[in-house]
Amino acid sequence: MPDAGRFSGKGVIVTGAARGIGEAVAERFVSEGARVLLVDVLPEVEATAARLGQPWLLQDVAAPGAGEAIAAAALGALGRIDVLVNNAGIGGSKRLEDSDDALIDRFLATNLAAVLKVTRGVLPHLPRPGGRIINVSSIFGITGYPGTTAYAVAKAGVAQFTRQLAGELAPEGILVNAVAPGLIATPMTTGHRQNALYTRLIVEGTPVERLGTPADIAGPVAFLASEDAAFVTGIVMPVDGGFLAARHGKI
Structure with a gap:
């Protein structure tokens, strides 16, 4: 259950916060007392932020200078940055x-390079000690699945970036971790969830026998940002209903 005061006084940035996992993560932090800057390229981020009573920024994370722009907006709106969630x-x-060149470049730019660049822009403003960075990878950054090449490679890069940065920043008191969601019911996964083969292999292959929800991801993200995870850094936590651990026996 959310702790209404666990993040009281903290400033949090959540990218991709207009809907889906990002919206649920932002809502979780707000419910636990944080002030959150919601960042997204989708105009609907304004309505999501208004519902939560929080500031927002319309920003493409892959655009030049996005990290610095996000950091400046967060400092202006929140006064401080304690947690960055690269979602x-x-x-x-x-x-x-x-996959043509444009598709490969788009996935690597948005799903990998932007994570590095946004983190680089925000990093100087995180407290030392006490800063937290949580990245969103994927189970497809850990195990292969046909037809997801550029996406999977980018998400694997996010996982390795998490481990690399954790080793670099731990001596300064900044902890870096990632979550690796399984199949989550969001607008982005609608097409996958309408594919019969995908549903059989992924949904029916998940031991808990259901899709994940955005709230299922928000809880682990909040944990990794909290003092309960003060001795945790460099992990990529699968949040997948057991999919990576054991394929369901019905398959």
Whole structure:
């Protein structure tokens, strides 16, 4: 259950916060007392932020200077930055032979390079000790699945970035972790969830026998940002209903 005061006085940035996982993560932090800057390229971020009573920024995380722009907006609106949640990303990848240069570049720019660049822009403003960075990877950054090449490679890069940065920043008191969601019911996964083969392999193959929800991801993110995780850094936590641990026996 949320702790209404666990993040009281903290400033949090959540990218990709207009809907889906990002919206749920922002809502969780607000419910626990944080002030949150919601960042997204989608105009609906304004309505989401208004519902939560929080500031917002319309920003493409892959644009030049996005990290510095996000940091400046957060400092102006929140006064401080304690937690960065790199959630923004795109879906719809293809098999490699069906991927043109534009598709590959788009996935690597948004789902990987932007995570590095936004983090670089925000990093100077995180407290030492006490700063937290939580990245959103994917189970497809850990295990392969046909037809997701550029997406999977980018998310694997996010996982390795998490481990790399954790080692660099731990001596300064900044902890860096990631979550790796399984199949979550969000607008971005609608197409996958309408695919019969995908549903059989992923949904029916999940031991808990259900889709994940955005709230299922928000809880672990909040944990990793909290003092309960003060001795945790460099992990990529699967939040997948047991999919990576054991495929369901019905398959």
